[in-house]
Amino acid sequence: MATLVSLPSAYLTPRLTIDKLFFGPLLPISTSTKHNWDLNKSGKSRFCTIKSRLTTRTKESPSTNPDTLLKEPHKYFDQVIITIRSGDGGHGAILTMPSQQRATKSQGKHDNKEKSKKKLSYKRDFDGSLILPVGGHGGDVVIYADEGKDTLLELHKKSRHNAKRGGNVAAMGVLTSQLRDGLAAPNLRIPVPVGTVVKRKRGKLLADLKQPGDEVLVARGGQGGISLIEMPEYRRKKLMSLTTNVMRDESDKVLVLGQPGEEVSLELILRVVADVGLIGLPNAGKSTLLAAITLAKPDIADYPFTTLMPNLGRLDGDPDLGPGQYSSEATLADLPGLIEGAHLGKGLGRNFLRHLRRTRLLVHVVDASGDDPLNDYITVREELRMYNPNYLERPYVVVLNKIDLPKARDKLPHLTEEILKIGSDIVHSELGMSSRDEVQSLPTEGGEATTLSSAISVEDKMDKGIEDYPRPAAIVGVSVLKGIRVNDMLKEIRAALRKCRDSNDALELSARSRE
């Protein structure tokens, strides 16, 4: 009688195998609930409960608590640890040749003719050997950059992702010409925001998904098992000349099992990709500015820290450029307000400061109607210096906001003069590292990126004061709320952006010529 391979119980309950791998000895054993799975038909410890799985999951990822996520999304939106598992391969089958049964039942010429006809209908390789069906490939896991995603919050809600397993070879134990390979499982594709860095948890960098559609294969699905033909020993030799997939002894049965998928823990870090970063103290008017010049609809209110997560907006091309205006389009990121001590974790802390990394230009918004706007300006520059002095090298435009208020208007000339006094005439590249280098550098374990050159220079730069860094590319007084001088501000931002692009192009050219 034909037999399907008798698999170890772990393989007959593949989900259970996964659970064993995931949770190992942490699984509490219980016989008290309805949701029991039989672990081992012959073993003594038989049951594991669904409840126990949930308990373990909570321990693994505390941030999945929906209440915490709702209350403090800004702490979780840009970083998450997930566990992914690619699908196991489907199993092959152990088959017998139909002739084996028939040979014992019937003899004679007529039967032999039928046998040879059947033989001809099997799938064969170019060398004439039989092709036997294989188990389906387990699903791969792919992470890709999706423009429709803004944050990593969703992944906190679901931190485990399992691809499906490949289908088994559906065989009744006898080789027939109708046998098909097991179905390959679909790939599991996980969308993340553009700008997500994918790393192994506490390990190496796998990918930096900077462009929409960028993707990385993070776990390959298991291969399907092969099928084997089982034969009485006296007939084995003859069949072996026909096909290599002949079972020699019991140990060959493992070849029929699909390979298990890979399980990997990954750390995903979002680094906002924007040309321009808006910085300033809380309430300076950053979100209002973003709403005034782009279609973005950020929350605006007269209390500090209305902005908890970066908001992105798209600045249209400069109409003065005519058909070439598209080259002057830019993305703006409105970042949460900085306060004194932010680099030490005060206010919303330092985490979101890393979102400046991929900007080319900073727009520093100052509330000119404040009691001491010059001091406010210096505070933010100091915070940047303490966090990462490389940010002070980046070209920037100062926007003195709220000039619709007389208090601000009166201060404007003196304030502009004072700000211009702070800073040197040194050009960015002379400081040892271009902004472009920094944009391209990749994060290390600790979060912030370091390249050899920056690691050396950052320490030196820390000793310098903000007056040693470049002056602003421009200072403009505006009221973004009332639309006063907004066009002048746009002109300055675009001019500064153009300069950044030109210098980056020049850098690229000189790098290429050195190659």
Ligand SMILES: Nc1nc2c(ncn2[C@@H]2O[C@H](COP(=O)(O)OP(=O)(O)OP(=O)(O)O)[C@@H](O)[C@H]2O)c(=O)[nH]1
């Ligand atoms: N009078 C006047 N008020 C303004 C102007 N721009 C912004 N405001 C007001 O200032 C307050 C703060 O504005 P936001 O745009 O939320 O400030 P923000 O810098 O994004 O604040 P955070 O989100 O806390 O970082 C709001 O009440 C705005 O209406 C302006 O040009 N003139």
